[in-house]
Amino acid sequence: MTTITLVQGDITRQSADAVVNAANSSLLGGGGVDGAIHRRGGPAILAECRRLRASRYGKGLATGRAVATTAGELDARWVIHTVGPVWQGPGSDPSLLASCYRESLRVADELGARTVAFPAISTGVFRWPMEEAARIAVETVRDAETAVEEVTFVLFDERAYEAFAEHVG
Ligand code: ADP
Numbered sequence: 001m002t003t004i005t006l007v008q009g010d011i012t013r014q015s016a017d018a019v020v021n022a023a024n025s026s027l028l029g030g031g032g033v034d035g036a037i038h039r040r041g042g043p044a045i046l047a048e049c050r051r052l053r054a055s056r057y058g059k060g061l062a063t064g065r066a067v068a069t070t071a072g073e074l075d076a077r078w079v080i081h082t083v084g085p086v087w088q089g090p091g092s093d094p095s096l097l098a099s100c101y102r103e104s105l106r107v108a109d110e111l112g113a114r115t116v117a118f119p120a121i122s123t124g125v126f127r128w129p130m131e132e133a134a135r136i137a138v139e140t141v142r143d144a145e146t147a148v149e150e151v152t153f154v155l156f157d158e159r160a161y162e163a164f165a166e167h168v169g
Pocket of ligand 1: 009031124156160
């Protein structure tokens, strides 16, 4: 059983075996969580992302997929980068958002990570409505077959925290 915990705060201050980044497919940085992780984690993370782009991920990381790098100076062993889907309006397919959580946990299992911190993927620049994104996130983690013992959702503000709290009993 995976324990689900909610924290309100900055994911770059969280300590965990693996911290998940709401990346974009370029893997070369962006705003929001991505910018914060690269700022606080230092240049080692970007250097490894560049190596991924130069090797296995020449076209970038596809939406719904996940890949790990060092966590640089973060209080974690790894950053797991995943690319959420952009909200396309009502009827947007939630399966790619669910895939981000599943794939990140699969990568965490490969690494042997026991504790994983997630942000609310796709709810920032990618505009996914918080209430729906929270439901998908919690249900997907709850249903995942994983050896990860604790998943912490690190929510930036009270609105995000409350949305996730609706789904965590
Ligand atoms: P995406 O491009 O997947 O939408 P963003 O990084 O723009 O990703 O936003 C995802 C969510 O993370 C948003 O709810 C945003 O408010 C939140 N967020 C932004 N910075 C941080 C941070 N440092 N720690 C935790 N959550 C953050």
